[in-house]
Amino acid sequence: ADMLKDAFGWSRQTYWRKRKSEEVPQLAAIEERVEALRGAGGLSDDQVAKVVAAFPEVLGCEADLLRENVAYVEKTFFVKGNALTSLLVRKPEVLGNIVDCQGDCVGDCNRCWVRF
Template sequence: MSALGAATLQASRLGQLSNWPQGRSLGASFGCRRRTRVGATIVHHGHHSSKSEPSLHSRLCSRNSSPAKPYCGCRVPAAGATRAAAVVVCSSSGTIEALSRQLNQEEESTWKASCDVLVRSLDLGADESSRLVARAFGWTTQAFWRQEKVEELPTPTQVENALEVLRIDLAMTSEEAARVVRVFPELLACDVEGRLRANIAQLGSQWRLKGPTLTKAVIRQPAVLSYSLDCGGDCIGECNRCWARF
């Protein structure tokens, strides 16, 4: 008898002497022992036993978390914890960061409607739109706003009006507008008349920028739409909103 035939006969006998479900391979019956290490995570192949290993987060994180205290220091939600309704997705690293406070149903609806404006007008993904809106309205960084806007709730009207300035006043294409918003999302929360259109007027009157030249200047330096002061060469430490940078 060949070696293959002997192995088949042995497998058949083992199946008859046990209560194993017929038609399953030996590897599936015993539970597959082959494992592959991917980074710090062990991936099991084939049949899994009922005993599960602790999650990677529970093994690596030394901080305790609970439903009453939903997030530990590494910002990973505990089992059964309630997450904030909207999340900020950092596309560069693929991580998910929840907003710092829970949104109620009305706020969540307004947040989603504001993100949908970017999705619809600029053809951005929902995750990227949420991240840009969060930064624009002071939820994730104060590098530009410096406490002027802190966790301000976005509105679809504000976002639409800001995009209208790019599309109509500056004659940008959707691709150009998307590039500008990605570089400087804070413009979405700037006052449309008092800041955006006022600065476009100043670029025309003081620097004689008009038409395509004006559009190219804004694409090159989107933050110029937010400038609100001019130190006149005597630096006051607010360079991110000063005309001296232009």
């Protein structure tokens, strides 16, 4: 239950910054997001559980964003295969990144690639 509070911004808004607060999670959407982690990220069920435990907000991110961010990591940082899955388990926050300020801060540091 606490994971869903964080995932959908019902408790604190540190991550979501008022982007989410009224969204009611739909089972199909959560399943699609988990499937995106398995497919694009190549994560096993155990690894998905670790990612969700460390970064519950991943369940609130759109599946397309998850797939795009995995592709971004592969293309930009040349990380693939086992190294990619290890990275996603170690730094799952990259799955929710939406900003690349490239040093010219736009004030959304929680979701910026510069932190990577």
